[in-house]
Amino acid sequence: MSNDEAIKAQFEPKIVAFFCNWCTYTAADLAGTARMVYAPNVRVVRIMCSGRLDPQFVLAALREGADGVLIGGCHPGDCHYQEGNYKALRRFTLLKSLLKSMGIEQERVRLEWIAASEGDKVQRVINEMTETVRQLGPLRLEPTIYNLIEDSLLKIPETATLAKGDEL
Amino acid sequence: MSKPKVGFYWCASCGGCEEAIIDLAEDILPVIEAVDIVFWPVALDFKRADVEAMPDGDLAVGFINGAIRTSEQHEMVELLRSKSQLIIAFGSCAHLGGIPGLANMFNRQEMFDEVYIKSPSVNNVEKVLPSEKIDIPEGKLTLPSMWDTVKTLDQVIEVDYYLPGCPPPVNLIKDALKTILSGELPPNGTVLAPDVALCEECSRRDSKPEDLALREFKRPHEIIIDPQQCLLAQGLLCLGPVTRKGCGAACINVNMPCTGCMGPTGRVTDYGAKALSAIASSVDSKDEKEIAEIFNHIVDPVGTFYRYSLPASLLHRHYQQAKSRGK
Amino acid sequence: MSTTEIRSNGTPKVGVYVCHCGINISSKVEISKTVEFAKTLPYVTIVRDYKFMCSDPGQELIQQDIGEGKVNRVVVASCSPLMHEPTFRNVMAKGGENPFFFQMANIREHVSWVTRNKEEGTKKAKSLIAAAVCRVALHQPLERKRVSIHPDVLIVGSGIAGIHAALTLADSGKKVYLVEREPTIGGHMAKFDKTFPTLDCAACILTPKMSAVLAHPNIILWTYSEVIGVDGFVGNFKVKVKRKPRYVNEELCVGCSECIEACVYKKARVEDEFNVGLSKRKPIYIPFPQATPLVAVIDEASCLELKRRKCKKSCVDVCEPNAIDFDQTEEIKEIDVGAIILATGFKTFDARRIFRYGYGKYNNIYTSLEVERMVNAAGPTSGEVILKSGQAPKMVAIIHCVGSRDNNTNRYCSRVCCMYSLKIAHLIKERTGAEIYNFYIDMRTPGKGYEEFYDKLLKEDVHFIRGRVAEITDWAMTPEEEGKLIIRAEDTLVGAVRRIPVDMVVLSVGLEPQADTEEVRRLFNISCSDDGWFLERHPKLAPVSTFTDGVFLAGACQGPKDIPDSVAQAGAAAAEAMALIDRGYVELDPNTAYVQEDFCSGCKTCVNICPFNAISFDGDKNVAVVNGALCKGCGTCVAACPSGSLQQNLFTDEQILNEIKGVVSYV
């Protein structure tokens, strides 16, 4: 519907990124020092290790209004804390399948291994991710629980008619 | 002076919560000694009008079980809210959405189609669906409207306390009543159950290994369960570690893994996400493919991790369905 | 999402300080708008902006506001926390507030430097500031744990860098373990003849240092040994070293070489590593006359006795001190050290990788390292520059930038090749009087006395042709080219393609990271830059530190370097290590995990999640226990804890969830 396209047209995705302190956050700093310009849509939350990433954080970000979540950790075998990134990988894998069954597009959540020296990869991944999410359009998890009540006011299906009492 | 008045009401629930009150057995007598039950549609004959007649705040406590999914339930709980000093969300459904909350994987249209048309046991040639207003010679019949999204009680009205469980364990109910009658009220929003996970009171606690390494997930009917050993150690997906204690590990004692009806502990925002995180952490593999393989054993992630708490989860409901509603 | 209860220092009063960083930030972030926005955020009492927050006056602003009780939490919106977080935490402390009531918003590296226009920049900056404010309001007062530092130092690699670092530390009274993979110390420098630009003999300046290492009471030298395990953390590393059997007892051997004479191999048959294959050695050998320690070594691959236990062992018979011991076995040493210096050096580029230069295909094409040996009086040709035929070359070409400044091999400049090419040109000229052609892209001779050396060579009428050599071929087109190696190159100054027939070609091969850099990197838990060299913590301000505290870099393992630079850097690394040790303790960031015992259900999920075995299970209390000293603060266990009873200082669920709320819901 044209209305939706209109929304898409001026839609600027909000993406929350969780970067590990040692590899990916450092890489993002490197991208900065090297003045690698990239899409402004990703906002980084620093955690010490991708292993700290609690799936709750991903859901919370989406609930708070993010349209996508990017997770960055050290390459397998390179974790500053030896194994954190593997734990992240396991949680992420299961979380993805959960999100899938919750009807949320897989592409909205992405896990990338980015080493401290890979500033260019930060740039690439962020640009890609922003584009992908832009294509998917806004994730309308808003409004939050408190206005979920109007959320539940229905378009009346042919078979039924709304009784007066139903108007809230 | 007159005894404090209490009311019970049920919304989208199975009736088990009412049973739980009956399960108080002879202990219900002191309760009746202490309070006047002035509203309890299941057990005693009261009408909405009776409640409407009450002055606001007339009820000391309103116990509401069941999730909220119809306009009628919504009206009733709002009514009760205005009439009661305290509202207690009674049982998993009112607390977290409960089993009925799994309906949030679909929208109303889908459910109607399934229940009134597709279901093999249904013979509904004219495809009649419940409609909210029907004209008949005698006049007009109306039904409450059914919502797309099932909600927890606190998503529609303010809730003072929660009694978790499906149904709430008798001892917890007793304690709750004692506390409330004692007048020494805990802070608002308290869940009236110990804020520690189930493992602590689990009879198999000591048999849980420190180096749990999950490589596959079995389902209860697939194996012969050792009645002593920790169920997780036997490859069964037991959610005890994630779930609030207070039930005395009732299910586990009869060889059934915990499915989480008591909900999360106070420090956890999203039960399913936390459960998922804990379970995934104990998986023993570093290979992407293999990991995916292992998780394929979990047939229905949502049903497993959000069995009682989908509406209370951060996502509340299936997303595409919500979107397809094109609001 | 989370309850903001009142913290120990009262209701949060957050001060937000926005830094212009000159124009670094202000050019892409509308400071005034950002300031206005910050004022609207919860708990914010003061918002200021300043040109350079990290400057003294900038720091003053914060201290004052704290002093006057206007703020008790601080957010500084400026550069990366990896840059200035420590600075501002100190400011907090100076102001009399707990250093951890502080949060940084990275609006430079993550915003102004990577964003195209001011509008976008401002928006992003706002969101990051909001996040920091929401988070800092929930911060807890914390204390840094102090851990004492083990005073000994491990140095890996004993080229000139390793040697210099070792001596510096040892002289200052530190105990040093110097571990070298080869049978002798000395590294590449020991192979050189002369050193540029002074042309003093490498051996003459190196060997005294080598003997000093051996003699030094504070240096424990383990040659023919490799580090195989590193555990622990800054100040308290536990290191495993494998000492390979050399089948000669170091204590007994006097280095008389009788055994080598006596070896059943009458002729030397094994390729001589030290002479980079230009000569042969025997299975039992001493790498070179000044080898340190001067002890023979037997190589398993070629020794009959070791290969098939049937040799008449004439070496044993002649060895008076009975030093030879075929039953020697590999030995694992475990040591504790407080700091580690990596000086693992480089390897030279394998010229075979460039077909067109015919290395390994044609005769008389040598790498610069081979020539270093050739011109060395102690080398395979005892210092004579000769062709395979035995005669001296009349025409010699020196090809610069082989494996450097080349997109097909290495993009970087190897820094030393121009200078050593000049040196080699001089030495060959000196020994043979041959016509010498240097083919270069650019002459790069920065350094004390370097340019002068270049001039000197120009006066020695060595030819310089500016142009990258296209190929070296034996395709003769004219009689005078017959039997020669023909260099085809464009002379970009003349603007013509030239064919120059020569007798000998020297390939000035570039420097590359050691073949096992990847394993070493993992072993010591440090990073590499994308061209494979060890990555320093900061290219300018922390050139010898790494991202792993207590591990320092010296010499070419961090990037191509000549001898003066390697020595200088080795000194710097030694100084850093010294500073660390003499402080006596390290302060660990307090971002460790902790158990809320009242809530812990004793489910044990966390216990084996921890890679550092910092978590144990207390059966009596039925709770998990975190050992603060072992915990490195990754927070993996916290994410795993099913009941949220484990939390991480500075990164509690509550703080992160609030940061998330802040980063998305305000802008």
Add this chain to the structure above:
Amino acid sequence: MSYLYYPGCSAKSTGKAYEESLLAVFSALQIPTIEIEDWNCCGATAYMSISELKAFALCARNFALAERQSKGTTMIDLIVPCAACYLGLKKALLYLREYPEIRTKVDESLHSAGLKYTGHIRIRHPLDILVNDVGLKKIASLVTHPLDGFRVACYYGCQVIRPYADFDDQHEPSTMDKIVESLGAEVIDWPIKTRCCGGSLTGTVQEYGLRLSYNLLKEAKKRGCNVIATSCSLCQFNLECYQRQMKRRFKDKVNVPVAFFTQLMGMAFGIPSRQLGLHRLLVPLQQPSKTKADVGGHHVYN
């Protein structure tokens, strides 16, 4: 594995022997090769240098025909033996992928002819296919008449490996060497195997063209080669047909047979010489005498 075959003009004229031997060898290897119906010029030299767009359109037509012919196939491998065609088609493929503006124009022109090109084409040189798809083992297994005594200079020329070196090294190609060795012949060290044969210069500024091809022949001969193997019709033409002129101009009788590498393969497989177009060679190719000519040039030390 089946391929579509794009002959190009030379295969039907001066380079007929190339096609004959190629098809013979491929059928011996049981590799079906279907010729594109109604194929047209690859737009090589002339067009490319006058109007690229026209050249691309010509190439695109061939692609479209190929796709139409093998509809359904996800990826079509197009055998292109002629070096010029190989380069031309490759270039077109690349430009059509990289430059939308060109693509749209070309699509229009195709459309007007009722054709469509979707981009499911790969341009493959026989050398590539023989080494990477067929494999040297298979080739060796078919050798019934090993080429003893043949001392071959493998000549790659320019266009097959430059600028797009997809299957071999730009400066040190070796695919042909490997094939020829697997036929039992000796490959001589001949550092100029990628040098220019004179190309079309031989037809325009002959003295330069001749000089270039003469250099190649002379050096090959000096290194004791008794046959030059080529993978390009024009190279073969330049090197072989002008040997008489060279004799006149450079007072040097070269007289080296120049064969297509496919012809050598055919000989080794024992395919009758007529089927290999050997009779078309101007400098006849006979079984060399076993005595090896002395070798100039240098050899690898030890």
